[in-house]
Amino acid sequence: MLKIENLHVTVDGKEILRGLSLELPAGQVHAIMGPNGSGKSTLSYVLAGREGYDVTAGSATYKGRDLLAMPVEERAREGVFLAFQYPVEIPGVANANFLKSAVNTVRRHRGLTELDAMEFLKSARARMKLLQMDEKFLQRAVNVGFSGGEKKRNEIFQMAMLEPSLALLDETDSGLDIDALRIVADGVNALRSPDRATLMITHYQRLLDYVVPDVIHVLAKGRIVKSGGKELALELERTGYGDLAA
């Protein structure tokens, strides 16, 4: 699904990713853990296509295509979804209008018929129920006045609506209390399937109690320094990042 090789990325002239390699096959969930400043968010942004991240070497291949050459919206339409660490507030744009446009743009791209207003609403309601979100969120402006937990739920709701092939979850667990974390994790788990892959970027292991990864990678100083099974999270919990990040 996703293959990253020797990726070097600089931001404002400073090298943040320094030769990161990673292979994420379809059907799997991988976690990337690492201390602050190790390059976790840079990885998620560069994969989603945000401006200001200069790839100086290496590659990222998604479904056999050069992901880094694709415009932002093309990546999304092809099935890459980034759940933002800090979802953006957009005053004046109703959640429902925005999401309906996004869903139909993606559906058109995939050769599916567009959803009409009723179909969209039905689909949205079912997914909101799963995430225990109030339907009123549909009429509110995108993320405006949402609590931290509501914003994260809204990200997972969008993901559920857009049904991506590759989900990138950037610190989706941060700012969530334990109940919200469980609901969000249920949402992520509901999307697990043999033809999807998920990359969870997280500082803490607690999300991994609810969304159990197949592989955990430790990111430090811009590269993967260790990979292992889910037991690696427990080891990190005990020892911290100290030795690995040194």
Added chain:
Amino acid sequence: MSVEPVSAAPWARRFANARGSLPDAPAPRLRAARDRAWARFARHGFPTTRVEAWKYTNLSALAVADFATPVASPKTPDIAAHILPGPHYRLTFVNGRYQAALSDVANLPEGVRIDSLAALAVLSPEVVADLLGDDGDDDADSLAALNGALAPEGAVVRIDEDVAADRPVQLLFLSHGDVPLAMQVRNAVVAGPRARVTVVESHVGLGNAGHWINTVTRLDAGEGADLSHHVLQAQNQASWHTARTVASVAANAAYGNGLFATGARTARQELHVNFAGDNAKATLRGAHLGQGEQHLDYSSNIAHARPDGSSDQVFKAAVRGKSQSVFQGRLAVATDAQRTDAQQICRNLLLDDGAVAYAKPELEILADDVKCSHGATIGDLDAASLFYLRARGLGETEARAMLIDAFIADTFADVAEPGVQLAYRRLLDAWLETGP
């Protein structure tokens, strides 16, 4: 002896020709008012950019442009696309002349009077003379003076005390034809004590002749009245549109003004709001949507003269191409206007490298117990928001349109009547469709 400004000269001939044939010519008071107005214009001529209030808007090409005098229109334009959606009363003016057949003022409820100014001037010249008032004798006021001298037509809307008009009133001014025309329009709206009414001035330019529409609209909100006034300006892109709105707001009255301008080559919308009584309220919204080489000027002058008043002003501009938007927001709080609450915000989106926005807030606060704030921003669309939308699959053009839409639609979000709301929406959609 003073020398007449060069720019007044061609109009002297037009005034001389028109003077005897104006519908109210026989009424001495009106005739005298026109002579006074002419004298003021003759003294000042067209305002130049040396006049502070006209610093950003250059009328030198207008001053030398040649215009034909409007005559009865040979053909009737199709107004269907321009009438206000939903139930309403309507006066329609084509090329500056009232068209009864295109109007809808049958079955007005008691206490609601809607008339053509020219007709009323013949029937009740004294009433009209009382309504028109004087326009000031500053060099910044000269277009209003020219209008006072020449305007043959306009709308008069009167709502009696304690009457709530059951429908919005549309004043539709439509110009068409191939010959550039100069049209002077003068309107008066009077809402009596505790009356309620919504008036929508729609200016539509068909074809592409470089007309000039110069309007003066005086509004009077009586004690406790609620008067909403919307100006939807969609002249053709070759036209000149100059307009002055003067509102007087009595005690406990509320005046709402919304401007939405997408049209004209050069447009100047001047808004004067005078707080004539205590505890009065003004809610002012405005938007410029510019493209090509348009120059759109919105200059407001809010005068808090009495205590406990409030004004809330939000102005937004989105400019593409090489278009320019001007916002001049003067806010004066007199010594007596204690406990005034005045908020002013001006926000501008520059969508192309050649687009320009001028934002000039001018606050003059003499009272000491007031809450006043103002803010002005000029910038591009928010990059983080654009990225967020595109990361969900929206194309750049669509994402930009969505953000511009949200930015501008905020200026008419609070319009109560669905039909009026829809009229704004149509103008915004039409503009968004003309380009990225």
